[in-house]
Amino acid sequence: MNLSARTEYAVRAMVHLATADPAEPMTLDSVAQQEDLPRKFMEAIFADLRRAGLITSLRGSRGGYFLARSGDAITIGDIMRAVDGPLWEVRGLRPQDTEYRGVTQHLPTLWVAVRASLRAVLDSTSLSQLASGHFNDRVTALTADDGAWTNH
Numbered sequence: 001m002n003l004s005a006r007t008e009y010a011v012r013a014m015v016h017l018a019t020a021d022p023a024e025p026m027t028l029d030s031v032a033q034q035e036d037l038p039r040k041f042m043e044a045i046f047a048d049l050r051r052a053g054l055i056t057s058l059r060g061s062r063g064g065y066f067l068a069r070s071g072d073a074i075t076i077g078d079i080m081r082a083v084d085g086p087l088w089e090v091r092g093l094r095p096q097d098t099e100y101r102g103v104t105q106h107l108p109t110l111w112v113a114v115r116a117s118l119r120a121v122l123d124s125t126s127l128s129q130l131a132s133g134h135f136n137d138r139v140t141a142l143t144a145d146d147g148a149w150t151n152h
Contacts, residue, residue, distance in 0.1 A: 001088075001118075009037050010045050010083040011076060011130070017055060018071035018131045025057075025064025045083055052082035071128035080122060087122060088115040 013031045020026045028046055032039045046065060049055045056068045067074065080087060088111070090098050095111035121139060129135050135143075142148060 004084055006041075006045060006083045007080050009035070009042065010049060010079050012037070013042065013045065014049070014054070014067070014074070014079050014127055015131050017065060017067050018074075018127045022066065025062070025066055027064040030064075048083045049079070052078070054078060054082055067127075071131060072126050074127040075123050076125045076127070076130060077119060077122035079127070087118045 012035050016031045016034060017026055028042055029039065031037070032042045046055065046057075050057060050065075053068050054074055055065050057063065057065050077087060086094065088095060090111050095108060095115050098108045098111055100107045121142070124136055125139055129139075
């Protein structure tokens with residue numbers, strides 16, 4: 001699985017909003033500068049995040065962006081879906097909609113399991129957990145294995 005730049009940038013931006021002073025909106029320029037992200041690309045990402053109801057904006061000279069809900073109520077899965085669509089697809093199909101014949105007939109079961117494992121991590125990890133580095137037991141257990149940190 002490859003994580004798109006769009007998703008990575010969205011998560012990075014959302015961490016900034018989650019750690020910002022909730023009384024002060026954060027500008028897109030500020031986020032882009034702090035993370036060295038392309039401003040134009042971030043405009044499109046913020047539009048997706050706003051459409052998904054994850055952020056709100058305030059216009060004007062003191063305007064900017066806020067989280068629409070608390071960082072505890074927004075998961076990393078929510079952010080990923082907002083900017084890139086479904087977490088896992090196989091050639092543009094949902095895993096349960098794939099169909100194979102013969103010896104490969106059981107592949108949909110594997111594809112559904114892969115999606116379920118992604119959901120188990122991404123939908124149980126809140127933006128606040130990511131911002132603080134205090135992950136849930138599932139993430140902590142998965143990353144405790146030295147093999148998780150090495151390439152295969």
